[in-house]
Amino acid sequence: MVNKITVVGAGNVGATTAQRIAEKSLGRTVVMVDVVEGVPQGKGLDQWESAPVEGFDTRVIGSNGYEETAGSDIVVITAGIARKPGMSRDDLLNTNAGIVKSVAEQIKATSPNAIVIVVSNPLDVMCHVAKHVTGFPRERVIGMAGVLDTARYRSFIAEALDVSVRDIQAMVLGGHGDTMVPLISYTTISGIPITQLMPREQLDAIVQRARDGGAEIVKYLKTGSAYYAPSSGAVEMVDAIVHDRKRILPCAAWLEGEYGMSGLFLGVPCKLGKNGLEKILEIELTADERTALDRSAQAVREPMSVLSL
Structure with missing residues (x-):
């Protein structure tokens, strides 16, 4: 357990992330920050009132500012507008870049030693915004x-196979979106290719369905996007850091020569x-996987080239 974890954004992803962090007792305090007055306070109070039933002592509080977040060990950024039907992740670029830039400035000022986990879309570019604005080393922006x-x-x-998800070992690399790269050569069921x-x-x-996974949910919801699975992903990363688990997970990282x-x-x-x-970890890829990873990297670079910071 660390002392304080901040979740920026009290929408569906942020609130679910905060609740799961509290239920897993990953921090003594969880602070939810959101610009909408009353929303983080109300959701935080509601979550804290669930503590006696769920059996956790993590204090959950909400705020419209960053004073309560000062000295956070980990900050999870979920703030930004959600995708709507027909909207690509790149459509979110300009609006969410401004939001993440503002958040990153506050994190730098109030929690200069924090590890930052970015969830906001378009993910790979928002990571770049957070790292550029905070000036944090790559080890602390993921x-x-x-x-x-x-x-x-x-x-x-x-x-499809009617087997337990626990027995499936797999990894998806590349950019978060249509060019993600599921590694078929490393996909096994209890070691069976x-x-x-x-x-x-x-x-x-x-x-292909995995690539379209977010869009499929947006199509169903019509007025929102996925949040149960995204929050689970964020909390798995928080858990690995808090408990120093040395987990090997596919994450968006700033490359400095890896994979060329x-x-x-x-x-x-x-x-x-x-x-x-x-x-x-640099692993061996098949020729097709390597080509797909290069293509995915190019798809990430394109919106970066028009980003104004």
């Missing part, structure tokens, strides 16, 4: 994307521990 994308991929495989259990046509369909790339955030295998990003 994006939650691959954990979510991998969870979707694994859930669809489990459904997925290609021995499923025809390639069916697997390709699952890969530099100067961008991209989903890669990361070791997470008490210091945040402790190592990027």
